[in-house]
Structures are given as structure tokens and as C-alpha cells.
Amino acid sequence: MTDLLLTNVRPNAGASTNILIEKGRIAAIGDQARSRAGLKTVDGGNAIAIAPFVEAHVHLDKILWGLPWHSIKVPGTLRAMIDNEVDIRKTLPWSVAERAGNLMRQCVAMGSTHIRSHVDISPGYKLDNLHGVLEAWEGTKHAVDLEIVAFPQLGMLIEPGTVELMEAALDEGATVIGGIDPANIDGDPRGHLDAIFDIAHRKQAKIDIHLHERGELGLFELGLIAERAKALGMQDKIIVSHAFCLGDAPYEELAPIKDMLAEAGIGIISAVPGEIPFPPLFDLAEHGVRCAIASDSLRDTWNPHGNGDMLERCWLLSWRTNCRTDEELIAALDMGTKRGADLLDLKGYGLEPGCDGSLVLIPGENLAQVVVDRPKRSLVVKRGRIVARDGNWVDIDAP
Ligand SMILES: [Zn+2]
Incomplete structure (x- = not known):
């Protein structure tokens, strides 16, 4: 019908x-x-x-929702959390396809009919997570469009074989190349970015980089990303997710950075995190930087919170940014709907x-x-x- x-x-x-x-x-x-x-x-x-709402950043392969309550014991470092997740996922009674399908149906029930999901790619996982998510999508395709990011969660240059698997993922259904904390994970910001831009440019894929790195380091890396986007003519194909460094920067220092992001066509996605400063989305949007909000990690080994409801996320943004007038509240709603569609370049939205x-x-x-x-x-x-x-x-x- x-x-x-x-x-x-x-x-x-x-x-x-x-x-x-x-x-x-x-x-x-x-x-x-x-x-x-x-x-x-x-x-x-x-x-x-x-x-509809647009779920611009989620991890369908990580979800534990529906399984018995998972008590998170937060390991001390990012590396420890990554390794912790790998260990836990070996013991799960449900497949990636079952878990991803559950979350997709929940997102649809809450009103999101387009999802961009990052999917872990590594020599250990190979393309199993990609295949599991695609299998789940077979049962939900009529209800939700899906974009998949080949995401090197475990590291890329430090995990030999990952670059080749990410490229292979593009031949099997992924359309976006991911990246993560180029300095802290791979220890080589330029090498990490050169590798992902190389694949994306050759394969005409988009890029979506998890950038948690704070302060000056994060801003320096945003500069490296902008340089490469312009040099390769990849403006409007690049998204940086989280970009906490934009929340750390003093307001007066942001003006040239906003210009740089707008000129390089770099979009910003935020999950509106709890205690961490996050990018000033409304201000960025006013300066021509495409922005949206998303759920990111929810009910998994990283985060006990979240329910895949983008309207909740819009409310959270309005709460954290002190939206009080009707105009401000509607601007918060736009960040989970039309601005998400614009950022992901959704046709027909x-x-x-x-x-x-x-x-x-x-x-x-x-x-x-x-x-x-x-x-x-x-x-x-x-x-x-x-x-x-x-x-x-x-x-x-x-x-
Ligand atoms: Zn994420």
C-alpha cells in the first residue's frame, strides 16, 4: 500500500x-x-x-537493548572501553541482526525513517557487523532508509588490515567511511586522515569522523580535515561527529573556525552529551555550518541511557541550551528533523x-x-x- x-x-x-x-x-x-x-x-x-525525524548517528551493531540489564563498569581509558566491548560482544546470546533489527524497529516507532549507522569494522570482526545490520535491514527496508558508515572503532593504522576491510565494506553496502580520534587512537592524525580521505575520494564515498579529542588538539584536527576536504573537492561530503573541541573553545576564538567549517562544507553532529561541553549548534547553523543532533551510543557497553527517540533528543537539546521561547523550541525540533535531512542530503524530504x-x-x-x-x-x-x-x-x- x-x-x-x-x-x-x-x-x-x-x-x-x-x-x-x-x-x-x-x-x-x-x-x-x-x-x-x-x-x-x-x-x-x-x-x-x-x-519524519532523522537519526543521523547511531550504532546498530552495539545495541544490547532487550537483553537483561547490562551493568556498566566504566573502564578507565578509551582503549579499555573499546577492548571491554569486544570481550562482551563475544558472549551475547543475540546476533547482530537480531539486535540491530530491534533498534531499527524502535527508531521507526519513535518516528525516525532514516538512519545513519556506524558499524564496527576490524580484522577481528571482519565485515560480520556490516552483514548483520544489512540482514536486519531486509526486514525493515520498507520502513526506514539506512546509510552505513564503515567505522574503525578499534583503530585503523594500528590494526593492520582495517583499511582494506573498510574499503571492502564500501563494495558490500556501506556508503560512508568513518574515522575516530586520529591522534589518540592511531597516534598519527595526518596518517589517519590521509588514509580515510584516500579511500573516500577514490570510491566517491562520504566521510563521518568521530572526533572526541578536546581543546586545541581537536581544533587542530578540524583544520586538517578542512584542508583535505577543500584540496580534494569533497566539501559537503564530510561530517564530524561530536566535535567536543567546539564546545571547549572560547566564544571569541570560534569565529574563524566557524568560517573554516562553512567554507570547507563540514557538517557537525552532536548527541548532546551529559557533562561534556558540546558544539554551539544554533550559533554554528546561523553561520552556515550544517548541524544536527543524533542518539549515538545508547543502551550498549558504553552508555546505559537512550531510547532511540529523536523527539527526546530534541527536548534534551532544548533543555541543555535553555530554549524557552516557542521559536527556540522549534529550532531545537528542527535539529532532529529538517536540519538532519539537510546534513545527510536526503532527497525528497x-x-x-x-x-x-x-x-x-x-x-x-x-x-x-x-x-x-x-x-x-x-x-x-x-x-x-x-x-x-x-x-x-x-x-x-x-x-
Ligand atoms: Zn558514535
Whole structure:
């Protein structure tokens, strides 16, 4: 079913109207959106309709959710946490495909119909995590689009064979090359970045780098990334995730860095972390830097928190940045929806005729109130197909 008429819905919290989806695309909104014989019609109950949430950074292969509670014993160093995860994953009773499928269905139920997932690649894992996530996607493809980042979580230059496996991952379904803390993990910032830019440039892939490195070191590495993006003509294909260094930098020092990021077309994703300073997303966006928020690590060996709900994440951003006016709250919502779509360059995203027939219905008064109250999503539609209802995944064959 890719034709659907939604009646009594309020696009972006406007007046109540109808939305007609034909062949998976929005055909009409308003008076032209009429019923006809045989057309599936759903009363939206006066709910607000918005374009879907975008989950721009998650780790589908790491999720432990659904298994017995995992008590995290935080090891002292990043390296120890990485090794800790490898050990724990050897003992899990569920496969990558089972765990990834569970998280994908949860993301859809919360209203995200596009996911960018990092997937660990290493000589130990080989491409098993990639294959597991792709297997899970076979059962959810009708509900969610997926982009996979080949992610060298265990290190790249220090783990011989990883570079070759990351390149191989691009031939088997990944479309983005990942990177991680070029100085602290591989101990060679230029070597690490040269290796990932080389693969991405040759294979016409995008890049998404985990950059946790703080202060001057992180800013120095952002400079190296910008240099390479411009030299290789890869502007707008590069994302730096986390970029805590942008949260550390004094405000007056940020002006040239914002210009550099905008000019090099480098986007920034933040998970809005707890106690760590994070990039000033609204300020960056105002200066032309593409920004979005995402869940990142949740309910895994790294982090006990999170539920894959991007509306929660928008609320968290609004809380951490003291959004109080309606305008500010709506700007927080945009960071989990349209700014995410813009950052990932999603074609057909939006709530206008001609766009994909994908949307989320949320009962509420207005968009600002929805961010504060975070109501359950009453309906999630992907290209005309109902994929979740009342906060629950709907199986493909359900009526
Ligand atoms: Zn991550």
C-alpha cells in the first residue's frame, strides 16, 4: 500500500486538512486531497503532521537493548572501553541482526525513517557487523532508509588490515567511511586522515569522523580535515561527529573556525552529551555550518541511557541550551528533523507535494509544546505505508 489519504491532520501544526499520498509521494495537501473508491483512508484525529525525524548517528551493531540489564563498569581509558566491548560482544546470546533489527524497529516507532549507522569494522570482526545490520535491514527496508558508515572503532593504522576491510565494506553496502580520534587512537592524525580521505575520494564515498579529542588538539584536527576536504573537492561530503573541541573553545576564538567549517562544507553532529561541553549548534547553523543532533551510543557497553527517540533528543537539546521561547523550541525540533535531512542530503524530504510520502503524526497543541511534552507518535508513515502506530512498530502485513 503506497497510496494513503490522511484526513483531519495539521501539517506543521497549522489548520486541519487532508494529505494525499500516491505512489509513495505526497500528491496533494488541502482541498485537492480527496478520497476515491478503494483508497485507504485514515483519520488523523487532528494530530500535528511533521516530516519524519532523522537519526543521523547511531550504532546498530552495539545495541544490547532487550537483553537483561547490562551493568556498566566504566573502564578507565578509551582503549579499555573499546577492548571491554569486544570481550562482551563475544558472549551475547543475540546476533547482530537480531539486535540491530530491534533498534531499527524502535527508531521507526519513535518516528525516525532514516538512519545513519556506524558499524564496527576490524580484522577481528571482519565485515560480520556490516552483514548483520544489512540482514536486519531486509526486514525493515520498507520502513526506514539506512546509510552505513564503515567505522574503525578499534583503530585503523594500528590494526593492520582495517583499511582494506573498510574499503571492502564500501563494495558490500556501506556508503560512508568513518574515522575516530586520529591522534589518540592511531597516534598519527595526518596518517589517519590521509588514509580515510584516500579511500573516500577514490570510491566517491562520504566521510563521518568521530572526533572526541578536546581543546586545541581537536581544533587542530578540524583544520586538517578542512584542508583535505577543500584540496580534494569533497566539501559537503564530510561530517564530524561530536566535535567536543567546539564546545571547549572560547566564544571569541570560534569565529574563524566557524568560517573554516562553512567554507570547507563540514557538517557537525552532536548527541548532546551529559557533562561534556558540546558544539554551539544554533550559533554554528546561523553561520552556515550544517548541524544536527543524533542518539549515538545508547543502551550498549558504553552508555546505559537512550531510547532511540529523536523527539527526546530534541527536548534534551532544548533543555541543555535553555530554549524557552516557542521559536527556540522549534529550532531545537528542527535539529532532529529538517536540519538532519539537510546534513545527510536526503532527497525528497519534506512535507510538501512532490516530497516522499513519509511523515509522523503527533497529538499536540503546537510544535513548541510537542518538544516540551514529547507525546507518543500516533502514526508513522513511510512512502505511503503505515509503519508504526501509537508508539509501536507495525508489521508489514498488518491491516
Ligand atoms: Zn558514535
